[in-house]
Amino acid sequence: MSKTGKTGVLIVNQGTPDSPSVPDVRKYLREFLMDERVIDIPYMNRWALVNLIIAPTRAPKSAKVYQEVWTSNGSPLKIYGYRVEELLQKALGKDYVVKLAMRYQSPSIEEAMEKFKGHHLSKIVILPLYPQYASATTGSVYQKVMDLVSNWQVIPEIRFVNSFLDHPKFIEAFAELGKKHMLAASYDHYVFTYHGLPERQLHKNDSITSCEHANCTTSYNATNQFCYRAQCYETSRLLAEKLGIAEEHYTVSFQSRLGNDPWIKPYTDDVIQALTAKGIKRVLAFAPSFVADCLETTVEVGREYKELFEENGGEIWQLVESLNDSPLWIECLQELVTENPVVAPAKVLRVA
Known part of the structure; x- marks a missing residue:
């Protein structure tokens, strides 16, 4: 039956x-x-x-x-x-x-x-x-x-559904949004900023002894698959690869910290000051831990970090909008639910 x-x-x-x-x-x-x-x-x-x-x-x-x-x-x-x-x-x-x-x-x-x-x-x-x-x-x-x-x-x-940090449609959807900005203007550097977590929460992960030991910032593997930091770095690598951004031209950082305890580093505000000190003038910022625009994207990344960047000598700080209700995002969700790929024409998203 x-x-x-x-x-x-x-x-x-x-x-x-x-x-x-x-x-x-x-x-x-x-x-x-x-x-x-x-x-x-x-x-x-x-x-x-x-x-x-x-x-x-x-x-x-x-x-x-x-x-x-x-x-x-x-x-x-x-x-x-x-x-x-x-x-x-x-x-x-x-x-x-x-x-x-x-x-x-x-x-x-x-x-x-x-x-x-x-x-x-x-x-x-x-x-x-x-x-x-x-x-x-x-x-x-x-x-x-x-x-x-x-x-x-x-x-x-x-x-x-545990995560979808490396789902092809998730990566493609964010890359498609980023490509629009990259075709409209040139940028010196790219920042992938993620919501932060207290360091102590990473240390509670049962499967790894430390992020340094598990190479969480350089590889994503069976050992560190549940490490939030490793997942953020992997999402960034996949997005950079999809958009043709060289490793030396992007930085991964973490935002929204609360209290005085150490949170995951590097902090986005520190990264901004380091970039401007190097003479970086034009930055395209992605917030790939958020799938819908909200306070943390529109205000924190889009306005507050823009103000900090300009105060320190930067000229252009552009936020890539979140996935919101984009067609590729809906396709991604459909695949996550059904575990079957939604067939669609291949798209080339690399930017020279």
Whole structure:
């Protein structure tokens, strides 16, 4: 007897406040930062840090920044999320049920999983929209989903998409966006900037003793396949190769650090100052750990780093937009769900 049930597809992004107001931003920060995989310190220490220090002091500042990216239709992250949900549903067809969820705030993972119950699903595919695996992102989504389904009486087959840092369509989609800028102007250097993580979280990786020992910045292999740093460097190598960028003409860096503990280096702001000190005047910046434009891309990379670059003598700092709802991105997601390639005409993306 063959299975006739549909397949549920849960696409999950990080999350966004319900509005750019201070109370909503504070609520979002509290839920996000109280996640034990995000701030991995003992509960009482985390509670005091988040509720007595970070949320009260950062919420008013963050609210002002969120107001910069907010549109009349709401948060860009949520707008693109619903657009991707719609396009992926259309691409997959009637045998699939696609739902968007945010790891923090709404629409929540719990709400989306409850909606699946009414569709008599045979299988659920969990697809976190993080290209590179990290415990604080993909791992947190896994834990939340497993906590929820542990209470279900009937649990259908569940498949988790671990990462897609080197998926051909993911690389091609970002390269296609970068190519447009490279054809329109010339650049002295290229920066691939990724969301940072505390160094201590890398050291918790069970499969490697250290990034130096596993050659995480120079190779991607079975030993370091779950190292966030190694995955970021591999994505950068693949993008540079696709676009014909020589190794000496690009730099990998990490942004968005919080607190005083050491985070993954090099820091993007330090890289910017080092590049301008060398006389670099024109930079094209990619943010390949984000698949939709958001505060960290539009404001942090697009505006704040641009200002820092110009203050230190740079002339052009251009951000490559995120994948958002691009056709190749939808094809990539379709392949990740079905595990079958979407046939399309080959494209040559190399730039001389």
